[in-house]
Amino acid sequence: MFQLSMPFNFPKPFPFSCFSLRKKSVNPFPLNTCSGFCCTPKEMVGLSAGEKHFIQGGIAQDLRLDGRKRLTYRPIYVETGIIPQAHGSARVRLGATDVIASVKAELGKPSALQPDKGKIAIYVDCSPTAAPMFEGRGGEELSTELSVALERCLLGGKSGAGAGIDPTSLVVVEGKVCWDLYIDGLVISSDGNLLDALAAAIKAALSNTGIPKVDVAAEATGDEQPEVNISDEEFLQFDTTGIPVIVTLTKVGKHYIVDATSEEESQMSSAVSISVNRKGHVCGLTKRGGAGLDPSIILDMISVAKHVSEQLINKLDSEIAAAEASEE
Amino acid sequence: MRGLQLPLSQTQRIRLQRAFEKLQSLSSKVNSDASVTVADTIPVNYEDAFLKGHGTTDLNGELVATVCGVVERINKLVYVRGLRARYKPEVGDIIVGRVVEVAQKRWRLEINFTQDAILMLSSMNMPDGIQRRRTALDELNMRGIFEENDVVCAEVRNFQHDGSLQLQARSQKYGKLEKGQLLRIDPYLVKKSKLHFHHLEQFGIDLILGRNGFIWVGEHVETRDSMVVDQANSSQQSMVLEEKDQTHIPLEMRQNICRIANAVRVLSTLGFSIDADLIMETVELSSSLKIDIHDMLGSEFHVLVAEREAERRSLMGKRRR
Numbered sequence: 155m156f157q158l159s160m161p162f163n164f165p166k167p168f169p170f171s172c173f174s175l176r177k178k179s180v181n182p183f184p185l186n187t188c189s190g191f192c193c194t195p196k197e198m199v200g201l202s203a204g205e206k207h208f209i210q211g212g213i214a215q216d217l218r219l220d221g222r223k224r225l226t227y228r229p230i231y232v233e234t235g236i237i238p239q240a241h242g243s244a245r246v247r248l249g250a251t252d253v254i255a256s257v258k259a260e261l262g263k264p265s266a267l268q269p270d271k272g273k274i275a276i277y278v279d280c281s282p283t284a285a286p287m288f289e290g291r292g293g294e295e296l297s298t299e300l301s302v303a304l305e306r307c308l309l310g311g312k313s314g315a316g317a318g319i320d321p322t323s324l325v326v327v328e329g330k331v332c333w334d335l336y337i338d339g340l341v342i343s344s345d346g347n348l349l350d351a352l353a354a355a356i357k358a359a360l361s362n363t364g365i366p367k368v369d370v371a372a373e374a375t376g377d378e379q380p381e382v383n384i385s386d387e388e389f390l391q392f393d394t395t396g397i398p399v400i401v402t403l404t405k406v407g408k409h410y411i412v413d414a415t416s417e418e419e420s421q422m423s424s425a426v427s428i429s430v431n432r433k434g435h436v437c438g439l440t441k442r443g444g445a446g447l448d449p450s451i452i453l454d455m456i457s458v459a460k461h462v463s464e465q466l467i468n469k470l471d472s473e474i475a476a477a478e479a480s481e482e
Numbered sequence: 483m484r485g486l487q488l489p490l491s492q493t494q495r496i497r498l499q500r501a502f503e504k505l506q507s508l509s510s511k512v513n514s515d516a517s518v519t520v521a522d523t524i525p526v527n528y529e530d531a532f533l534k535g536h537g538t539t540d541l542n543g544e545l546v547a548t549v550c551g552v553v554e555r556i557n558k559l560v561y562v563r564g565l566r567a568r569y570k571p572e573v574g575d576i577i578v579g580r581v582v583e584v585a586q587k588r589w590r591l592e593i594n595f596t597q598d599a600i601l602m603l604s605s606m607n608m609p610d611g612i613q614r615r616r617t618a619l620d621e622l623n624m625r626g627i628f629e630e631n632d633v634v635c636a637e638v639r640n641f642q643h644d645g646s647l648q649l650q651a652r653s654q655k656y657g658k659l660e661k662g663q664l665l666r667i668d669p670y671l672v673k674k675s676k677l678h679f680h681h682l683e684q685f686g687i688d689l690i691l692g693r694n695g696f697i698w699v700g701e702h703v704e705t706r707d708s709m710v711v712d713q714a715n716s717s718q719q720s721m722v723l724e725e726k727d728q729t730h731i732p733l734e735m736r737q738n739i740c741r742i743a744n745a746v747r748v749l750s751t752l753g754f755s756i757d758a759d760l761i762m763e764t765v766e767l768s769s770s771l772k773i774d775i776h777d778m779l780g781s782e783f784h785v786l787v788a789e790r791e792a793e794r795r796s797l798m799g800k801r802r803r
Contacts, residue, residue, distance in 0.1 A: 200580075200630065200631035201631055202580070202629075202631045202632045202633050202658075202659075202660070203629075203632075203660070204632075204633070204658075204659065204660025204661055204662070205633065205660075205662075205663065205664065207660075207661070207730075208661060208662060208663060208700075208731070211730035211731055211736070212736060212740075214730060215730060215733050215736060217733065217736050217737060217740060217775070218740075219663055219740065219743070220740065220743070220744060220747070220775075220776065220779060221737075221740040221741070221744055221774070221775025221776040221778065221779075222776045223776070226776060228779075229488075229489060229779065229780060229781075230489075231488070231489045473489075
């Protein structure tokens with residue numbers, strides 16, 4: 155189900171296309187606006203003109219379809235430790251959006267350019283159960299977009315600077331042995347705002363991760379690989395307070411909303427996903443959608459995202475703590 | 483207990499469980515409502531004559547379920563209702579559907595059935611209300627009446643020989659639905675009743691409970707009498723409609739629409755049958771407790787609604803005795 159062995163040097167950046175390449179045979183229902191992600195609402199259901207008007211009016215009047223304000227998230231439900239074979243896993247439900255993240259660690263050799271850093275790879279898969287258009291290769295474009303956006307937001311630059319997860323904590327023997335982290339995400343059900351849900355799931359999965367303690371058995375000289383003993387008993391936990399969350403702001407008309415459902419996403423003109431950490435620093439930025447944005451709007455969106463992220467980080471941390479407590 | 487997708491705290495979980503147990507004990511069909519999976523034996527008194535319905539089969543002299551669902555008994559008929567079953571139409575049902583295709587002289591609607599339903603152009607009232615034969619020009623103007631993705635309310639007229647459904651929208655109360663939201667719930671939650679169109683006067687909102695599980699909550703639209711054609715009024719009305727398109731629904735009406743929609747969502751999550759009285763009670767409960775519209779979808783309100791329903795049914799049971 156999860157693709158575990160991914161080469162770290164994933165080709166990036168992925169060229170963002172604002173017009174989606176929808177296969178006509180798969181999607182018989184015409185959609186009037188293009189959503190930034192090439193894949194569309196969960197049941198490919200179109201909306202009538204009256205319903206669209208209702209949604210846009212609601213957003214303009216600060217009262218969305220389910221009574222939320224523009225900057226309110228849906229209730230987040232976190233479960234951790236759901237995949238016992240993985241080193242860490244979590245499932246996050248955001249309304250009808252349901253995603254699972256798992257973390258697997260394997261011993262590997264660090265790259266020659268960065269001998270003191272471990273390697274992390276993020277890969278997202280859209281399950282065909284989420285929507286009929288994900289069947290076969292339909293979900294591939296969306297999967298790659300999500301994977302790249304998450305890597306950009308969580309892993310920082312090419313040199314590893316500014317990463318949410320510190321890769322230097324993954325090294326065992328400098329230059330010889332390091333941990334390779336493979337983070338896999340699976341979208342089970344899609345009702346909008348996949349990026350936020352995946353980032354929350356990854357954060358929860360990393361909180362749940364226990365990397366086995368490694369004892370270096372023998373000192374090795376030159377190019378020899380040292381022998382290592384992987385302990386079954388002791389585990390090291392990650393410090394996940396530094397991991398950023400992603401806040402996606404969807405612009406509909408003149409206003410932005412947070413945590414859009416798939417119906418609201420079908421009405422958007424553009425969306426900006428901003429990854430913010432606990433200190434309020436911006437760790438990554440992704441813009442989707444065909445409409446152009448004035449730079450002042452982007453700056454405004456960043457400040458709104460900072461404001462929203464404070465509550466979101468606190469809420470997420472408390473939910474993760476509750477999930478870990480109930481798991482025990 | 484059903485697996486509710488809600489973050490419930492420990493006390494909330496206990497309260498909810500207690501409410502469901504109370505409801506189960508009050509239910510008249512206490513032993514008969516068993517959930518079964520495939521190849522489970524259905525508890526039936528074999529001496530009584532009974533009819534084997536959908537979802538059952540005779541295996542080695544025993545009645546065995548072929549789908550996962552709940553056993554339902556109606557008189558002598560025993561059948562298994564699947565959990566994710568599609569809508570089972572009956573003639574005369576009022577349904578809400580979405581136009582999927584505009585074909586020759588007919589519209590195709592999606593109504594959560596195994597096939598798309600057909601609404602013939604001749605089964606639809608003309609905009610001017612006059613009864614006449616449909617011409618080729620009417621056929622070309624079909625998109626002016628209903629387009630793709632429009633939400634339409636209609637009635638089941640009959641079944642075709644190939645199993646597909648034919649609809650009609652002859653009366654003025656049927657037709658295109660605008661200015662509101664459409665909710666999708668399980669079809670078995672909407673029971674057949676005398677009234678499916680509810681005009682909630684104190685809110686000025688139309689509530690249409692489609693038997694296929696599509697619920698429409700929207701602003702009230704005056705149904706005009708087609709026989710009275712007033713030329714001056716009709717031109718004024720068309721101008722007013724155009725202006726209305728530009729403006730939005732007033733905030734208070736929008737709040738009421740959202741409150742009612744959330745009440746429907748809560749009741750469908752808890753698995754209670756939807757009818758207008760229950761929806762109104764839930765809305766009154768939420769406004770009397772001053773619960774925010776969005777908090778109606780939180781776990782606390784779900785538990786309150788379940789407890790309230792358990793109390794209401796126990797009171798009704800006591801009154802009967």
